[in-house]
Structure formats: structure tokens, C-alpha cells
Amino acid sequence: MDRNLLLTLRYNGAYFHGSAVQKNAVTVCGTLQPALERIVGEKILIKCCSRTDAGVHAEMFCLSFHTKSSIEPQRLVLALNNSLPEALAAYACREVPPGFHARYSCLGKRYLYKIHNSPVKNPFLIDLCCHHRYPLDVERLNRACQDFLGRHDFSAFCASGSDVADRVRTITDCSLRREGELVSFEVAGDGFLYNMVRIMVGTLLKMSYGRIAPDAIPEILRARERKNAGPTAPAAGLYLKEVYYDLPDPEN
Template sequence: MRNLLLYLRFDGTAYHGWQVQKNSVTVQQTLQDALETILRQRPPVTGCSRTDAGVHARSYACNFHTEHTIPSENLVRALNACLPGDIAVLSCREVPSSFHARYSALEKEYLYQIWNAPVRDPFQRGRMLHVPCPLDDAAMDKAARYFLGRHDFASFRAAGSSVTDTVRTISCSQVRREKEQVFFRVRGNGFLYNMVRIMVGTLLYTAQGKLQPVDIPAVIDSLDRAAAGPTAPAHGLYLNRILYDEAT
């Protein structure tokens, strides 16, 4: 039995997230449809993360087990011939049988993209959050640094979430600007449902003067969702990469 690791890139606009759902089109379902066409079987596919509806991925990892002997490079070509244009398979390779796309991950990195200009850019529609008022990106970056380290991120958990372990470790958290584009990059050992989008909403509060960067520790310590900013829209969010052990 082979265990195959696929890396995908997808525009999540047309999909209701990664995971299969009864009445909505998802990335996982679409990939499984393509695999069934090629392999004449429908293997369960394990994803590295449950992305929300409308969230994109620059590098999404998933794995599945199969006894089919198709060479990895041929499977990449075949899948890309079957998949719609908003999903692409970047690579495929065999990994140890114990590898699990989600549980073997050491860290995940997300990128949130903002178009910060008075006039919207139609070419960024659905791919960046448009914020027309000027943003203090320096204040956002200062605030983002307070996310670094091991914290209880209950304040950044979606309301109604049933998750009880809300402690996560963040190893990278920074904001940078390139002309009209503002990027928030965050990497950690795990993320709560909507956590990155709530981080972004909170950083936008600091950019708009509704919070000061030095207020972020108090927001974290409060363990209160109401203390943080709003949940930013999904369409600016990208799963940027997944980090695994080099020996994988």
C-alpha cells in the first residue's frame, strides 16, 4: 500500500472550504472526484487543515493510501487534466505509511492580504480585502509581535467553538507593506477556528486607532472573544505553507 502526499494550490472562491459537505461543493470532494476518475477507486483523502469557505491556499498538503501503481509524476499530470482551473496539483511523492497530512505537520503558515488604497482593484476582487482608509502598518506590525510565543488564544476563537484546548505557540507574526498591499504573515503549531481572521480584525483595530498595540497582551489575557476585533473576511486569507520534518 502506497501513501501519497499531494501539494495543491487553489482559489477557494467557488468552494465551501476543504472538507466534504452534503450540500456544498468543496475542494476535498472535487479532488476525490478526480482521483476516482483516474484510479477507478475513491480513496479517503486526509487534508492538512480545514480551510473556511472562500479561503485560498498557495500550498495545501493532503495524503491518501492506494495500491494503484501509477507513477507519481503521471498522477500529477492526470489530476491537473481532470481538475477545474481553480485547483492545481503542484507535486506528488510517496511518504512513509505513518505520515498524516494533519498530525505530522510541525507548523502552518498563513498569509492575509489587504489592498489598502482609496480605489478598489478589480483584479484583486475575491483575493484581497479592500480597505480604502489609510492603515498604519507600523502599528499593525508592532501589535502583531505580541502574538509571538505560547499563549491561550481563547480571545481569538470563533464564538460557539467547542474546542477546550486553546493554547497555541506562534513562531512568526509580522506585518509588512508593499505600496498599496499590506501583508500579515503568521506561523504556528496550530490555529483555532477563525483565529487568523480574528487576529487580522484586531490588527485592523490597531491600524485605525481603536486599539493600541500595547493593548494586545490584555486582549490575549482576557480570554474573552468580545475583547478582540471582528473576524476579517475569508477572501484575503491564504494557507501559505505547511512545515513537516525534513525526513518525511
């Protein structure tokens, strides 16, 4: 009997050249696939919730695959963690309806961007945060974040060269918060363009220098020109935090 399984992972992006399989690089799926195929005993086709770039982390990354294996989902998680490297961990596995697809069934995602805001770099945050040495007025920048909320064409916040046609996305939550030296940018929405979160952060950082006006975001969105937004912030601060699906409660 063929089952469709949804697997949830967590990984440290510093150890991978992104999530998608590549011929000559260590990637998340390139590491996961052979381990998974050894356990289920057959070739499988993995569908991922999205792609992440080299250096980008995931607190939650989802993928689905069909398998003839009858392995119990909890056992699959244990077996995977016995063979995966420390930088990649399986957290949960459950059966989902046959038509479920980790990418096409996804209703939305939440990203977190971590900024270490301090004059001196912290040796224990290497690869885990973006370091920003100049003071950040978090309250003011958080007000600017509110301009991202709602349904907009995010062409200005998409890496040039991306060939996605529909660039309209809906942002449901967007905020900047400080906890000591850690400044966290969080954004949730129904979908994200290539480099969109990193360009949003780069825009806020440029705003903090006074080189983008505090009220400029609505106009940048309207003009749909990549060059009006800020630079792409480094990969190391970015975490895929949650992936949303409409699924019945798991049976156990």
C-alpha cells in the same frame, strides 16, 4: 502494495464552499476526490492538513491517502491537472512513510492575509484581497504583531462556538509589511484555532482606527474573551501559504 501518498494542491477559494466535502456544495475535496479515485481506480480516504472556509485560498494545501495504485507520483499530478477545474491545481506528489497523516503529522503552518490598502477598490483584486480604504500605519501595527509571538492561550482569537479544548498555540513568526498598496500579514505557528488568523487581522484593523490600544494584545490574550478582540476579517484575504512536515528529502 499499499503506498501512502502526500499530494500538494493550490486553489482559488472564491470558487469553492470551503475545503471539506459537503452534500450540496462545490468544495475542494468534493471536486478532488472523484478525480483522484478515477485515476487510482479505487475508493480512497483523504486526510487533509486542515479545513479552510468558503472563500479562503491556499497557495499550499496538503493531503495524504493510501492507495494500491502503482501510478508514478509525477504522472498522478499530470493526470489530475488534466481533469481538475482551473481553480484547483495539483503541484506535487510524493510517497511518504505508512504512518504519515497530513493532519496529525503536521508540525506547523504559515498563513498570509492580503489587504489592498487604497481609497479606491481595484477591480482586478476581487475575491483575492480584503479591501481597506483608510490609511494603515504598518510600522506601528507591525510592532503590535510582535505581541502575538510565543506560547499563549488564544481563546480570545477563536470563533465563539468552537469546541476545541486546548487553545494554547505557539506563534513563531508574525509580521505586517507594505509593498505599495498591498499590505501583507504573515503568521506562522504550530497550529491555529478556528478563524484565528482572521480575528488577529480584524484586531489589527480595529487598532488602526484607534478603537483598540496599540499595546492591548497581551491583555486581550490574558483575559481570553472573544469580545475583547476585533471582528473576523473577510475570508477573501486569507491564504494558507505553507504546511510544515518533518519528512526525508524526496528521492528524486
